Amino acid sequence: MPQPDDTAEILVELHRGPFAESQHRGHAVVVDHAGTILGAWGDPSKIILPRSSSKMIQALPLIESGAADxxxxxxxxLALSCASHNGAKVHTDMVxxxxxxxxxxxxxxxxxxxxxxDRAARENLIKCDCAPDQGHNNCSGKHSGFLTLNKHLGGGSEYIEADHPVQKAVLEAFEDVTGEISAGYGIDGCSAxxxxxxxxxxxxxxxxxxxxNPDGAAREAAMAKLHRAMATHPILVAGEGRACTNLMEAMGGRVAVKTGAEAVFVAIIPEKKIGIALKIEDGGTRASEAVITxxxxGAGVLDAAxxxxxxxxxxxITNRRDVETxxxxxxxxxxxxxxx
Known part of the structure; x- marks a missing residue:
């Protein structure tokens, strides 16, 4: 049984009437382009699995290899290659x-x-008594990117294997941009x-x-292309009603944000040249969304009102009679x- 992390800080509280009913602990860090920590909560050295928050890193070889061009x-x-989408028609048609x-x-x-x-897509499947396919998977855009890279490289069909050229390229990019040797890996929900x-x-x-810099070397130019694609197409990155999409829309394409399973969240803020990363210890999405927001x-890119x-x-928080509780x-x- 995992033990509570003593280094985690209380970051979010839930109140019901006069009572503090629940708390979420976690870790968060704000970093500038030089690698300086501008704000930290909990333990920035905490080793985590970034889950889908790292999709823009996984997409780097797609561009760098020349496959995208x-x-x-x-x-x-490119935005869809970084997505955890809702499986709406706009997503599945593109895949x-x-x-x-x-x-x-x-x-x-x-x-x-x-x-x-996506509600409409789900109801359509239910009405026709149809099963979902892999195109509905929230990671199908990322995997379409993997397949594009794989076709360019001429690799075997099992592109999700850790020793496959696609994943070796992803690992090299991941270790470079994080500035660390990875401590290992887990298998994600999408099998990668x-x-x-x-x-x-x-x-x-x-x-x-x-x-x-969009005009920089290959890796730098690829990074610029990917975060620009995400911020320009927020509906493709997630979907209607999702925090990622709603936040990017509220910031008018100035910032790219991305969630990951188990309450990871990141932000890319070009005008400030800073990055944000956070992880909620208990995996609570409501808490990760509150903290990133x-x-x-605090970074001055989102209107609190x-x-x-x-x-x-x-x-x-409301109850089933829509009474605020x-x-x-x-x-x-x-x-x-x-x-x-």
């Missing part, structure tokens, strides 16, 4: 067209089928390896993306933090 990938496809352009089909994916989170790093390493990587407010900011940082609140150390 060779197959004429659009900016929208199907992408695979067709490669001369491949849904069976070539290795991410597994998933019932879509997910490489471990410290929270600081993940924040350092996001800061490198934030400071990337509060840190974006915007509807999405108010909803994610303060609730309210409580609220969520980031702790004072987060609310008081401001980027100098």
């Amino acid at each position: 060779h197959f004429g990938l659009s900016q929208a496809q 199907a067209a992408w695979l067709d352009h490669l001369g491949l089909q849904e069976a070539d994916l290795r991410c597994g089928p998933q019932m879509p989170n 390896p997910n490489f471990a790093c410290s929270l600081l390493g993940l924040g350092r990587a996001m800061a490198r993306y934030a400071g990337a 509060q840190l974006l407010i 915007s509807p999405v900011a108010k909803r994610l940082t303060h609730g309210p 409580g609220f969520i609140r980031p702790v004072a150390s987060l609310k008081d933090w401001r980027l100098s």
Whole structure:
């Protein structure tokens, strides 16, 4: 049984009436392009699995190898390669067209089928008594990118294996941008390896993306292309009603944000040349969304009065009769933090 992490700080509280009912502990770090820590909570050296928050890193070899240019990938496809999408029609249609352009089909994916989170897509499947396929998987865009790279490299069909050229390229990019030798990997929900790093390493990587010069060397130019694609196409990165999409829309394409399973969240803020990374110890998404939102407010790139900011940082919590019963609140150390 995992033991509580003594280095984690209380970052979010939930109140019901006059009572503090629940707390979420975790770790967070804000890093500038030079690697300097501008704000830290908990333990920045904590080793984590970044899960889907690292998809823009996993997509780097797609561009650097020349595969994206060779197959004429659009900016929208680059955004989808970084996505944890809802499986809406806009997502699945793009994946199907992408695979067709490669001369491949849904069976070539290795991410597994998933019932879509998008309500309309889910209801359509239920009405026709149809099973979801791999295109509905929230990672099918990332895997379409893997397949594109794999076709360019001429690798074998099992591109998710850790010793496959695709994943070796991902690991090399991951260790470079985090500035660390990975401590190992776990197998993600989509069957691909997910490489471990410290929270600081993940924040350092996001800061490198934030400071990337579009006219720089191959890796730097690729980083700039990817974060620009994400910020320009927020609906492709997640979908309607999702925090990633809503936050990027609220910031008008100035910032790219990405969540990961088990309450990881990152942000790339080019105008400040800073990166943010956080992890909530108990895996609570409501807490990771509150913390990233509060840190974006503190960084001066999100209006605290915007509807999405108010909803994610303060609730309210309502019951089944739509009566307000409580609220969520980031702790004072987060609310008081401001980027100098």
